[in-house]
Amino acid sequence: MPTKIEKDAVTGTDTTGHEWDGIKELNTPLPKWWVYVWLACIVWAFGYMLLYPSVPYGVGYFHGLLGYSSRAEVTHEVAEVDARRDIYMKKIAAEPFAAILKNPQLMQVAETAGAITFAENCQPCHGQGGSGRIGYPALAAGAWIWGGTLDAIRQTITHGIRSGDAAARDSQMPPFGKSGMLQPAQIEQVASFVWSKFYGHATPGHATPGHATPGQNVTAGAKLFAANCAVCHGANGEGNPAFGAPRLASHVHLYGDLRAAIVRQVTDPRLGVMPNWNGRLDPATIKAVAIYVHSLGGGE
Numbered sequence: 001m002p003t004k005i006e007k008d009a010v011t012g013t014d015t016t017g018h019e020w021d022g023i024k025e026l027n028t029p030l031p032k033w034w035v036y037v038w039l040a041c042i043v044w045a046f047g048y049m050l051l052y053p054s055v056p057y058g059v060g061y062f063h064g065l066l067g068y069s070s071r072a073e074v075t076h077e078v079a080e081v082d083a084r085r086d087i088y089m090k091k092i093a094a095e096p097f098a099a100i101l102k103n104p105q106l107m108q109v110a111e112t113a114g115a116i117t118f119a120e121n122c123q124p125c126h127g128q129g130g131s132g133r134i135g136y137p138a139l140a141a142g143a144w145i146w147g148g149t150l151d152a153i154r155q156t157i158t159h160g161i162r163s164g165d166a167a168a169r170d171s172q173m174p175p176f177g178k179s180g181m182l183q184p185a186q187i188e189q190v191a192s193f194v195w196s197k198f199y200g201h202a203t204p205g206h207a208t209p210g211h212a213t214p215g216q217n218v219t220a221g222a223k224l225f226a227a228n229c230a231v232c233h234g235a236n237g238e239g240n241p242a243f244g245a246p247r248l249a250s251h252v253h254l255y256g257d258l259r260a261a262i263v264r265q266v267t268d269p270r271l272g273v274m275p276n277w278n279g280r281l282d283p284a285t286i287k288a289v290a291i292y293v294h295s296l297g298g299g300e
């Protein structure tokens with residue numbers, strides 16, 4: 001195609017010489033502002049490439065003259081948050097419980113740190129939110145075996161129960177059956193007494209205490225209870241935190257509310273073990289988790 005540059009009669013603009021089927025292309029230059037913006041973008045891109053991490057090569061990449069990295073920035077931000085948290089955790093370590101309870105900011109940090117610690121370390125045994133299950137006490141129910149004040153809870157968590165720690169909470173219910181202190185018939189009697197007198201009351205419809213066994217069993221059981229059990233569990237089954245003897249007159253039972261569970265416990269007690277956390281959690285974290293446990297609903 002012959003190229004012939006000429007002036008367009010209508011617009012007065014040069015043509016490029018390109019012509020298709022009689023239609024000619026005008027040589028309209030790009031607007032100046034557009035060209036400048038375009039050039040600026042190219043300069044900007046080169047600058048950016050030089051300053052920031054850009055060109056990949058082989059196993060690495062060009063790190064940029066500023067040495068910037070988004071990972072370093074995140075690390076820095078995390079360190080800042082940690083530092084702020086550390087300040088609060090140091091305060092939690094230093095202040096007595098009474099002062100922490102009055103400080104909403106400290107309480108917020110304590111309850112958050114406590115909840116995370118609980119989910120990671122305690123939930124596998126004690127259930128979500130401290131709901132408990134057979135052999136692992138409910139921590140939200142207010143039925144404390146060893147005591148539900150903040151100090152008592154902290155003590156339990158720090159040293160554990162039958163954990164082997166020198167200051168662990170420790171007490172043994174005697175194995176009445178296994179040791180021959182009580183004969184199987186006597187165990188049935190005392191179990192009948194405990195079950196009919198203390199269990200089931202709070203769960204109407206669940207069981208009919210007193211009906212499952214003849215009355216004389218219960219009478220004999222009452223005598224056995226007074227002689228063998230009341231010293232730890234209390235004359236009225238009220239329990240004793242000093243011995244970690246659970247309250248029997250309750251609707252919350254460590255080993256469930258079946259009569260068979262009582263027979264088993266009197267025959268050969270399970271003696272639950274709770275690990276001590278003093279080597280694994282720092283004192284401030286233990287305080288935080290104690291505050292969390294206390295706040296679950298049963299704190300004294």
Ligand code: HEC
Pocket residue numbers: 117118121122123124125126135136137139143144145146147148153156157161244271272273274275277289290293
């Ligand atoms: C390996 C299982 C296990 C783990 C993990 C565990 N516990 Fe326990 N915990 C127990 C058992 C078992 C008992 C009851 C022991 C007994 O007296 O028979 C108990 C008792 C307690 C008690 C005393 C309850 C009362 O009624 O006095 C508290 C408080 C407690 N645990 C808190 C915690 C906290 C907080 C954690 C996590 C830091 C935790 N536990 C982790 C098994 C566990």
Ligand code: HEC
Pocket residue numbers: 171172173174176190191194224225228229230231232233243244245246247248252253254255256261262265266269270271272
């Ligand atoms: C030296 C104190 C002591 C004496 C005496 C004692 N107990 Fe216990 N009892 C405990 C302790 C401590 C526990 C919890 C320990 C565990 O985890 O096994 C317990 C737990 C129980 C439980 C389980 C409670 C629950 O919530 O599930 C029953 C039932 C029970 N005892 C009944 C008896 C009866 C019946 C006698 C008398 C024949 C008796 N105990 C004598 C200390 C005692």
